[in-house]
Each structure stands twice: as C-alpha cells, then as structure tokens.
Amino acid sequence: MRQTWVPVPEDSDFPVQNLPYGVFTPRGSNEARVGVAIGEFVLDLSAIWAGTPLGADLATGSLNRFMRRGPGEWAYVRERVTDLLTTEGERRLVEANLHRIDEVRLHLPVEVADYVDFYASEQHATNLGHIFRPGGDALLPNWKHLPVGYHGRAGTVVPSETGIRRPNGQRKGPSDPAPVFGPSVKLDIEAELGFVVGAGSTLGEPVSVDDFAQHVFGVVLLNDWSARDIQAWEYVPLGPFLGKSFATSISPWVVPLAALEAARVATPVQDPQPLPYLVEKEPWGLDLSLTVKLNGAVVSRPPYAGMYWSPAQMLAHTTANGASLRTGDLYGSGTISGPEAEQRGSLIELTWNGRDPLTLPDGSTRTFLQDGDTVTMTASAPGVDGVRIGFGEVTGTITS
Ligand SMILES: O=C(O)/C=C/C(=O)CC(=O)CC(=O)O
Numbered sequence: 001m002r003q004t005w006v007p008v009p010e011d012s013d014f015p016v017q018n019l020p021y022g023v024f025t026p027r028g029s030n031e032a033r034v035g036v037a038i039g040e041f042v043l044d045l046s047a048i049w050a051g052t053p054l055g056a057d058l059a060t061g062s063l064n065r066f067m068r069r070g071p072g073e074w075a076y077v078r079e080r081v082t083d084l085l086t087t088e089g090e091r092r093l094v095e096a097n098l099h100r101i102d103e104v105r106l107h108l109p110v111e112v113a114d115y116v117d118f119y120a121s122e123q124h125a126t127n128l129g130h131i132f133r134p135g136g137d138a139l140l141p142n143w144k145h146l147p148v149g150y151h152g153r154a155g156t157v158v159p160s161e162t163g164i165r166r167p168n169g170q171r172k173g174p175s176d177p178a179p180v181f182g183p184s185v186k187l188d189i190e191a192e193l194g195f196v197v198g199a200g201s202t203l204g205e206p207v208s209v210d211d212f213a214q215h216v217f218g219v220v221l222l223n224d225w226s227a228r229d230i231q232a233w234e235y236v237p238l239g240p241f242l243g244k245s246f247a248t249s250i251s252p253w254v255v256p257l258a259a260l261e262a263a264r265v266a267t268p269v270q271d272p273q274p275l276p277y278l279v280e281k282e283p284w285g286l287d288l289s290l291t292v293k294l295n296g297a298v299v300s301r302p303p304y305a306g307m308y309w310s311p312a313q314m315l316a317h318t319t320a321n322g323a324s325l326r327t328g329d330l331y332g333s334g335t336i337s338g339p340e341a342e343q344r345g346s347l348i349e350l351t352w353n354g355r356d357p358l359t360l361p362d363g364s365t366r367t368f369l370q371d372g373d374t375v376t377m378t379a380s381a382p383g384v385d386g387v388r389i390g391f392g393e394v395t396g397t398i399t400s
Pocket residue numbers: 117118119120121124125128129132190192224226235240244333334335
C-alpha cells in the first residue's frame with residue numbers, strides 16, 4: 001500500500017492514490033498555476049518543474065497545455081508526483097511547495113473547447129420520457145442504438161461556487177394560449193460526470209472505442225443547470241438550447257483516469273447489441289456514487305455504475321463521423337439516475353415535475369429551485385489499496 005508522509009485525514013477525498021489536478025492561485029500571488037491535491041494540501045507542480053518546458057506548461061491558468069502533451073506525459077507526471085509524496089528524497093522541495101487548499105483560490109481547471117452533453121442513463125431517459133412525452137414510448141427508438149447527445153455551450157461552463165442567475169426565457173404550458181417571457185419558474189439541477197479530453201484527434205479519423213484512455217484525461221463533477229419550462233417549450237425538434245446554456249458548473253479537481261482503475265466495471269448488458277464501432281473490449285463503466293445536497297440536506301444518491309452507455313462509447317460516437325477532438329473538450333454523461341426514487345439526479349424526477357414536493361429538514365418544501373438555494377454534489381469511487389477516491393465538490397447558489 002502506498003503511504004505518503006503528508007498528513008492525510010482518514011476521510012479525505014484526496015489520498016495519495018487519487019492525485020487530482022486543479023488550477024490555483026496561492027495567497028498573495030496573482031499567478032495561477034497547476035497543482036495536485038493531496039489531503040488538505042495542493043502541491044504546486046509549476047514549482048516542482050520550474051525552469052523546464054514542462055514547468056512552463058504547468059505555470060498557466062488552465063490544464064490545457066499540460067493535457068496537450070498526451071498520455072505518456074500524464075503517466076510520467078503522476079508517477080513522479082507519487083514518488084515525491086511517498087519517498088523522503090526530496091521532501092524539503094515538496095514541503096516548500098505545499099499550500100493549504102483552504103488558503104488558495106481554485107479556478108475553472110480547463111479552458112473548455114467544445115461541450116457536449118449525453119443522455120446515457122436509462123432510468124433518467126425513461127423518467128423524462130414519461131414526464132415530457134406522456135402516452136408515448138418513454139424511450140425513443142434510437143436510444144438503445146446510440147448514445148443520444150447534443151452540443152452545449154462551452155463558454156458558460158463555470159467553476160464551482162459561481163453564483164447562478166435564474167435565466168429568463170420563453171415558456172408556454174400546454175393550456176396557455178401564448179408564450180410569456182420571464183424568469184424560469186422550473187429551475188433544476190442535473191447530477192452528472194464530466195469527461196475532459198486531454199489529447200485531440202485528427203479531422204476525418206474516428207477515435208476507436210478502445211482508445212478512450214489515449215484521449216480522455218480525467219473526470220469532473222458536473223451540474224447541468226436546466227430550466228425545465230424553457231426547455232419543454234423550445235426543444236422540439238432540435239433539442240435543448242437556452243434551457244440549458246446559461247450555466248454548467250464543474251468541480252475544480254480533475255480526477256485522472258489512472259486513479260479510477262479500481263472503479264472500472266462493465267456497463268449493464270446492452271440489448272440489442274450495439275453496432276461494432278460501439279462495442280468496447282475493455283469495460284469503461286465506473287462504480288461511482290454521487291451525493292446531491294440541497295441547502296445541506298441529502299436529496300439524492302445517484303449511482304453511476306448503472307449508466308447504459310460508457311464514456312468510451314460516447315467518445316467513439318462523437319467522432320464516428322470523423323469529427324475531431326480538441327484539448328479541453330468536455331462531455332457530460334447525462335443526468336445520473338438509478339432505479340430507486342432516492343437515486344434520481346434531477347428535481348424534475350425527484351418531485352415528478354412538481355407533483356410530489358420534497359420536504360427539507362427545515363420544514364420547507366421544494367418542487368424546483370428557489371432563489372438562495374445551494375446545490376452541492378460530491379462523489380466517491382473505490383481506489384487501489386482499498387482507499388476511497390473523492391472528487392471534491394461542485395456547488396452553486398441561485399442568486400435570483
Ligand atoms: O427527454 C427529454 O426531452 C429531455 C432530456 C433532458 O433534459 C436530459 C438532458 O439534458 C441530458 C441529460 O442530462 O441526461
């Protein structure tokens with residue numbers, strides 16, 4: 001079992017088996033740089049590699065330049081940081097460059113290139129089908145043949161703790177005579193994982209489902225804020241537009257794929273068998289469990305392991321037509337919902353479109369979000385050596 005000399009609290013999200021990457025500015029500095037979380041500290045990697053080309057790529061305000069170096073370099077840096085933290089040889093250099101996480105500013109970790117959001121949970125797709133298209137088949141005919149997705153708005157991916165302004169938009173209920181314009185009255189959350197592309201690909205050359213780890217650098221928590229009233233009126237037939245483009249929050253720490261080896265599981269049995277370009281040799285389902293809190297109270301625990309489509313299949317599908325990847329591309333898994341009522345990853349499901357309000361511990365009830373509400377998501381996965389891999393958190397408060 002790997003042991004670090006850095007004191008790591010027992011319940012920490014960031015044991016030495018994790019080593020997630022983030023971008024931070026130390027107290028008293030104006031210069032953002034790349035670091036790795038260990039226990040309650042962040043190690044300044046730009047200082048460890050100071051004076052080298054790699055160090056220059058780490059002394060910037062996003063992970064992009066480091067990620068662009070590719071999987072060989074990701075493995076090298078992870079191995080070297082593990083050595084630094086688990087052996088005494090360069091302890092003094094390391095100690096001089098550890099900062100307490102609660103004393104630094106954390107930033108959006110990635111300069112987001114393109115943003116895509118999928119729809120990979122069968123339970124979520126079934127629930128939304130019942131709610132948005134009552135009377136018809138809940139799953140549309142394509143759903144089990146391809147991972148359904150849409151292109152979102154990269155420029156409105158925001159770091160955790162960014163205040164979320166309630167969006168204005170058009171809405172029209174089924175019995176309203178005409179649409180009205182105004183603040184959304186059905187502001188919702190979506191608990192998702194986000195996959196960060198580190199290494200791009202060539203235009204015209206699809207990425208094989210087996211090459212997932214050659215391109216995807218790591219995983220973040222993602223809250224795809226959604227205005228259900230705007231969405232329900234606008235989305236036919238081209239899909240979500242303004243109902244989801246006003247803000248998407250991600251966590252500050254990117255957990256590298258290498259930290260999730262022990263969490264890999266097969267996806268549920270896929271029936272019908274997908275077309276050959278979507279059949280993966282190695283499983284990329286993930287045994288990961290999320291927790292969603294509303295004003296501090298747990299309202300859901302969505303399990304990732306039941307997601308129908310794996311992130312490797314989503315990536316292969318994204319490029320199946322020859323579309324290329326860029327460093328910084330981000331794609332969401334889609335809302336994660338399990339089979340149990342308390343495993344649903346959105347309020348529209350938890351309250352069944354407002355029919356069954358939630359009661360919070362303070363006695364208040366919620367259908368959708370009110371101004372001042374704070375939503376926080378966390379997650380855990382099994383790590384090697386029997387440790388727990390955490391993701392930090394993604395949080396946001398509705399400002400009005
Ligand atoms: O089924 C619909 O009409 C709508 C689906 C969604 O809102 C889900 C979405 O954005 C993708 C996801 O997060 O699963």
